[in-house]
Amino acid sequence: MGNSCVTGASRSKSGGNLSSNVTLSSPEEQTTFKWTIDGFSSLLDKGEGCTYSSVFEIMGLKWYLKLNPSDKKTSEEKEYVSLRLELSRSSVKPDVIVEASFKLFIYDRSYGKHIEHKVNHTFQTASTSSGMSRMISLRKLKSPSSGFLVDNSCVFGVHIVKVVSSKANTTMETLFVQKMSIFNEAKTCTWDIDDFFAMKNPDYSPEFDVGGYKWCISMYPSRDGNHLSLFLHMKKPNDLPKDSAKLVELKLSIKDQENGNHLIRAGRFQASNNAPVWGWPKFISLEDFKDSSNGYLVKVKCCVEAVIAVAGSSKTD
Incomplete structure (x- = not known):
C-alpha cells in the first residue's frame, strides 16, 4: 500500500504521539467500523501521504479505510480531510463483482451532528477502491468550536448497508x-x-x-x-x-x-x-x-x- 502507510502507534516529528484505535460493531451486526485517531496533529506533521486503517471484516469480506488528512488539488488553496473505503484484493476473485452501498462518517462528538457521505460503488479486481470522499475542510475540522476534533482526537467510520456479489459477465x-x-x-x-x-x-x-x-x-x-x-x-x-x-x-x-x-x-x-x-x-x-x-x-x-x-x-x- 505504499511507504506512506501509517498504522498502530508512531512518533511524529514534533515528538507527539499518534495512535489509531478501531472498533467493530457487535458480532451479530458486523456492519460498522469506527476508526479513532488519537494525535491527529501528529498525523498532519508527517506531511503528505495517506494513512490506512487495519483490515476489518464485514459481511464476509475484508476492507480497510484510507484517510488523506490534507487533500488538496494543485489548483486549490483549501485543504480537505478525505476518506474512502477499499476492498482487500484477497476478497475479490477475477470473475466476481461486488456491489456495495455504504456510508462514510466523521463523528461530531460534542454536538452529535455527524457528517456522512452515502456511496454506491462496484468493486472488482481492476478497481478495489471507491472514490475519495471529501468529508470536511481541514480548517473546519481544526476550528476551536469543532466537535470533530476533541483533545486532538477524531473518529472516522463506515457503515456498510448492503453487499451483493455476482459473477462478472466477462469473457477472458x-x-x-x-x-x-x-x-x-x-x-x-x-x-x-x-x-x-x-x-x-x-x-x-x-x-x-x-x-x-x-x-x-x-x-x-x-x-x-x-x-x-x-x-x-x-x-x-x-x-x-x-x-x-x-x-x-x-x-x-x-x-x-x-x-x-x-x-x-x-x-x-x-x-x-x-x-x-x-x-x-x-x-x-x-x-x-x-x-x-x-x-x-x-x-x-x-x-x-x-x-x-x-x-x-x-x-x-
Missing part, C-alpha cells in the same frame, strides 16, 4: 504469440487482375493456403462510390476449434506497375469463427487509384499482393 481470452523462430513462414500471394472494370462488386481472388487454412482476397472496386476496398478472408472458419482464433500478420498492397512505389497497408488481427474477414474498407480513393501517374491502374490492369503469416493463436474461456 489468452493470446499465444509465437517466437519469430517458429513462425509459419510468411507466404506471398499475387492476384493479377486483367480487367478492373469487368470486376464484380465484390470480386474474389483464387484460394491459397497459409498455415494449414485456405484464404482469399476480396476487392470491392467501388464499395461506397469513392473508395476501393480490400479484405482478407478465411474461407472455412468453421475448421477452427470453437472459442479459438488465429493471429494473422497481413500486408496488403496495390502494386505501382510503373515506378515500384507500391501502396502498402499492414495489420495484425485474429481470424475466428465469428470474425473471418479483416481489411480496409477505404484502402485507396478511386480518384488516386485511377490516376495514371500513380501506376496502380495501367489501362485496365492492376495487381494486388498479400503477404500473410500465422503468428499465433488464442483461446477464449
